[in-house]
Amino acid sequence: MSTGFSGVTELGTITLGVSDLSTWVQFASTVLGMEVVPGESDDIAYLRMDYWHHRIKLLADGSDDLVALSLRLAGVLEFRAMAKVLEAAGVPVRVGTPAEAEARQVLEVMFVSDPNGYPVELFHGPLVQYDLPFHPGRRMHGGFKTALGGFGHIMLNRKADFEAIHTFYTLLGLRGGIEYKMPLPHLPAPVELMFLHCNGRQHTLAFGPPGEKRINHVMTEMERMEDVGLAYDIVARSGIPVIIEPGSHANDQMFSFYFKNPSGFMNEIGWGGRSPTGQSEYFQRDSFGHAPVMPNMKGFMVPA
Ligand SMILES: [Fe+2]
Structure with a gap:
């Protein structure tokens, strides 16, 4: 380079x-x-x-x-x-x-x-439109945390091997690697997840196990924790399937939960994520919570 x-x-x-x-x-x-x-x-x-x-x-x-x-x-x-x-x-x-x-x-x-x-x-x-301040679609306590961290992160289901993915995205300037080796029920080997960053957000791109779709989930981060709680209440009230209950990730330390969107993959809404630590480390499980809702989890990290 x-x-x-x-x-x-x-x-x-x-x-x-x-x-x-x-x-x-x-x-x-x-x-x-x-x-x-x-x-x-x-x-x-x-x-x-x-x-x-x-x-x-x-x-x-x-x-x-x-x-x-x-x-x-x-x-x-x-x-x-x-x-x-x-x-x-x-x-x-x-x-x-x-x-x-x-x-x-x-x-x-x-x-x-x-x-x-x-x-x-x-x-x-x-195109940045300072003449058009963000107008939320519903009540919110604060805004979306975007700015220098991009608009969030996405996890993709990989089709290539981790080495090829790492080589390509390193060429683009992203950094990172395997951060989880996570034992899951019903799976013979721990699930490996790769996380890549390019700014103050702990990860911008993540790659999980192969899946039916290209995308596993898209995460948006809120400026205030109350908006994670409000979103959870709206999801629950609307009868939308929660896939992963609220909890905190070990790597980005984001307090978040996951639910199904109309395309059948997941949205994650979070708050309080940290920046990359600058050194590789890996985890076997999250800090707390994030229990999968097993009947809704099928097809994501658990075989359908
Ligand atoms: Fe995520």
Whole structure:
């Protein structure tokens, strides 16, 4: 890696393919508390969490899965340096046209595929709308904690081996490794989980065991603990399946819980996460809580 190279700075946005856009929009607004902005056509909706044009793009393509993962670079110099680093490493990269960048509300974008075959978009220059302060979809005590930590984290179900995933994302500038070797009932060997960071958020990307979908969960962090409790009450009242009860992770020390979204994978809502420690360590279990709700857990980390 050349001197002065700086890689990915944050999880910028994700595009989710959905089968039921109107249910998702209702869920995002009334359960997650996000602001919904209509898209350019009937099959698109944008979800806002801060001043950015959007943090999540919903695309009614029927896939109920991750369509693309968009990672931010600091600016034009970093964008060009990254393209060179990828080309030198033999990673096929295509720089997007101005129209493709404009359609994503960014200055420039390039497209690569990770070792799992998942589309990764590297961009710089998101559209930030200081004239449009975030307007939550429902009552909230505080806001979403985004800023320099990106909008949250996502865990993906891996298709490639950990070594290939680690090599690729290290090239993009992320750091980290295996942080859990977790014994689970019904499984012969502990489940290994990999966590990668690129800023003050303890992890931005995580990789778990292979699964049916590309994505396992998306986490958004709240500025106030009360909003985790409020979200839990809303989820419970709405009859939405809780998958993992409230608890605290050993690695990011996030107080959080998990529940099923309309696409059948999980949303995690958390508070109080810490920064990366800068040294590798691993855990066998969480600090407290996070008990899986076993009937709802099937298909996630427990075989269906
Ligand atoms: Fe998580």
